[in-house]
């Protein structure tokens with residue numbers, strides 16, 4: 001019989017799976033058992049929703065059969081089975097999910113268990129087996145088929161006899177090598193141990209014949225080997241268990257078993273609610289964002305179970321967008337099995353659960369923030385942006401809920417701080433919560449606009465994310481304190497120099513008007529600065545749109561070009577100002593040169609491009625050769 005080749009790239013991938021992806025070989029069994037359990041879920045669900053099918057709960061089980069003589073290990077299930085087509089498409093192509101795009105093996109960090117994330121779980125079998133045989137009969141087909149493969153060189157498929165619907169996977173276990181002991185995967189005690197560790201909470205019995213030595217009947221000292229079929233797993237789903245019975249490791253194993261993420265969970269939440277709507281949930285906050293998290297491809301959602309039966313793999317309605325990073329499952333007795341997507345949106349119970357979950361996640365994050373700052377910052381690093389989007393989205397509908405989860409870098413503390421911490425430190429005479437925007441903390445640190453606020457001793461929040469200022473503008477206030485950009489016209493700072501500034505403005509009215517003319521339309525005003533101390537110029541903006549927002553909006557793909565109303569501020573105490581005045585009095589051409597230079601400098605400080613770099617450098621040369 002002709003061998004069929006694995007589909008494109010599969011060979012390389014298969015080698016990777018076998019040689020490098022796994023942290024531990026033993027997880028091959030977890031993968032096979034979890035596939036078996038998925039298959040039984042499917043047939044169980046059909047039986048519950050299809051009147052023509054009747055099954056007894058005792059019909060559903062998984063059986064593990066080691067055979068030392070033949071060096072085989074069988075994993076048998078009574079699940080939905082696979083048709084010939086399904087065998088080809090499910091097992092003939094690795095990584096159907098198509099997201100397997102590591103550049104090289106080194107990207108796969110030690111201990112990261114990404115199997116299953118990419119639909120390659122089945123291939124884990126090749127880590128311990130030379131030959132893998134799958135015999136399967138589908139509920140939807142008459143015939144049974146045998147799929148067989150020795151690894152990367154391809155596979156064969158042929159018809160075969162099998163009475164019952166379900167799947168049998170036979171591993172021809174590898175011979176021991178000098179480094180590796182494969183015999184252990186044929187040992188009852190070892191298999192039992194692996195099942196207990198990874199698959200204890202599988203809802204269906206995982207059975208195995210266990211040989212035990214027992215006293216012979218009627219004898220006092222003669223023993224005989226008795227074979228007894230035992231159910232190895234406890235079968236109580238983890239979410240129905242008591243929290244006190246569970247360890248962190250149990251939750252971590254469940255996370256891995258379910259492939260909620262390929263990292264470790266940062267925190268878990270186990271919820272048992274016995275109120276008007278009853279439900280159990282296990283939720284995880286992952287440690288790091290999936291590679292596609294901030295893209296359109298990312299789909300949020302929780303697994304939804306109705307009384308232990310999986311009815312939906314990704315129920316989006318259970319999670320608000322601002323917590324879309326949360327993984328896990330919800331089980332409720334109060335939901336109908338036949339619930340469809342359309343019905344879900346109107347389901348009152350589901351809404352109650354979603355609302356409740358939203359609150360619980362928030363509280364969990366708050367307590368993490370309070371009790372384990374380091375962990376929280378790790379979380380914030382991965383998902384802080386999503387929280388900020390949450391503040392901004394839906395016209396700020398969730399801002400109250402989310403505001404205490406925000407962190408910003410503080411000019412004073414030199415680390416991330418909460419708004420509450422900021423406000424609690426505000427001196428009495430400080431009116432506003434000050435912020436400055438820029439590309440990085442280092443750049444903001446040097447911004448001329450921060451000078452006066454910093455000199456006053458006030459704390460400044462540094463906003464370096466594109467979304468930051470939008471979120472802050474949406475918040476408007478925190479604990480009745482308004483946010484104020486260090487670039488805004490009114491900084492609320494009592495300044496002795498105010499009178500002097502007014503005088504200067506009056507005195508140099510004509511100079512400023514001339515400069516404004518020179519900059520024809522690029523700025524709405526040229527003014528005496530009240531905020532500059534050592535720098536000669538800076539740009540600020542009047543009105544709703546700040547310079548930072550101009551940058552962000554203009555960088556968007558649908559480029560609606562907008563411009564902030566820019567104001568060029570001049571430090572009249574700076575020596576440069578004397579030169580300006582002299583030029584105004586004696587040499588109008590020079591005034592033009594100086595004004596353009598200063599304006600372009602201000603643009604550069606803001607991180608904005610100068611309109612005409614050639615002209616700008618020519619201008620500098622002119623000054624140098626004068």
Ligand code: ADP
Pocket residue numbers: 031035036039077079080081082090091116117118119120121122123167
């Ligand atoms: P995943 O489980 O992430 O989809 P796997 O590589 O573990 O990826 O399995 C691939 C597919 O093969 C499964 O999605 C399923 O359709 C099918 N499959 C694997 N094992 C079984 C089984 N025991 N019974 C029925 N179908 C199975």
Ligand code: MG
Pocket residue numbers: 031034035116121122
């Ligand atoms: Mg799988």
